[in-house]
């Protein structure tokens with residue numbers, strides 16, 4: 001195994017910490033203020049990186065700017081939301097006049113009908129759809145719906161799979177995978193959740209034989225888990241086994257939807273899921289993005305006309321669901337993606353090429369790292385072998401500080417992403433070759449500094 005010279009690493013860290021402190025004094029001040037009112041100084045824990053985050057004031061295209069005036073190439077793009085870059089003019093122009101007529105009606109509206117018609121016409125296997133206010137919410141209602149459909153209890157999820165903060169699947173995200181991820185979550189709340197290693201069909205098969213499994217919930221490519229792609233056979237087998245077992249196959253496409261391909265993981269892997277969960281891109285860049293849809297015989301359980309009694313159907317709702325802002329912006333942006341599907345080939349090729357280049361650099365540097373992912377979802381892991389599951393990324397790390405110090409190193413040189421523990425990039429279609437090369441050069445330079 002490659003040996004890291006800790007003294008060299010510490011030197012790179014110290015030098016870069018000094019630069020960061022010099023460049024970000026206003027962020028430091030804001031962090032100190034924020035810590036008093038926002039626990040940990042942030043609104044969302046994953047957005048923290050040490051010693052404090054750069055607080056952002058503006059975002060446009062592929063760039064974000066912090067309060068100190070530093071400009072960054074953004075490779076995180078609003079948690080993977082902004083596939084056409086930050087604030088695309090045609091979306092903003094379209095919505096800005098419309099919101100004068102109401103931001104949130106609280107009544108049914110034409111925009112939700114039109115958007116649902118469009119999505120069910122253009123997305124694979126989505127016969128009916130309902131909107132939600134986040135990916136978390138969409139997952140919550142989907143799991144309920146699955147259980148309502150086959151009257152079973154257990155859900156299988158995968159190690160490293162992040163599906164939002166809902167209690168029942170707030171387990172199996174980080175090791176130890178069988179402990180709830182948080183305080184305040186009694187084990188009883190997750191007792192019907194089974195956690196399997198990603199890309200491991202044997203464990204799933206065993207669970208399906210042993211428990212009454214309502215559904216298998218899977219990301220076609222682990223997103224927050226480090227952009228680790230499913231092996232084709234794994235997903236195919238999941239499809240076959242769930243069918244055999246009368247369990248539902250749910251694709252969580254909150255990241256992969258409209259990203260891997262217009263039709264997300266279903267299209268990329270050519271696999272039909274029973275239910276699909278969407279978020280992020282589906283909201284057109286505005287908060288409140290979420291949806292779930294799929295087989296109409298399952299979605300039927302939400303239909304209050306066919307099932308007038310509340311307890312005979314699966315409940316779903318929310319104050320902001322189907323609001324005009326998300327519906328209009330989502331429709332405008334998603335229709336653009338549909339009308340320009342050819343952009344996906346170029347987009348994925350560009351990042352496949354980047355992945356190959358970075359992997360070669362890893363190889364030339366004593367295999368200090370491995371690349372993962374598919375198309376535009378790119379992970380880089382400092383592990384002893386190529387990860388095909390999340391446990392390898394965590395339990396076979398060469399050194400905890402390598403990705404952390406790279407994060408600091410990259411941000412000092414004008415590249416930003418999240419998180420500092422895991423290099424996983426969710427770029428936009430408008431990032432160009434120069435920006436990619438800049439990232440690759442910074443990465444190469446980093447390896448040179450710590451290894452030579």
Ligand SMILES: Cc1ncc(COP(=O)(O)O)c(C=O)c1O
Pocket residue numbers: 079134135136137139162163164165219223224252253254255279280289
């Ligand atoms: C695959 C996946 N599912 C669900 C969620 C939760 O979505 P939200 O943060 O909109 O609640 C996320 C968020 O990152 C995600 O990556």
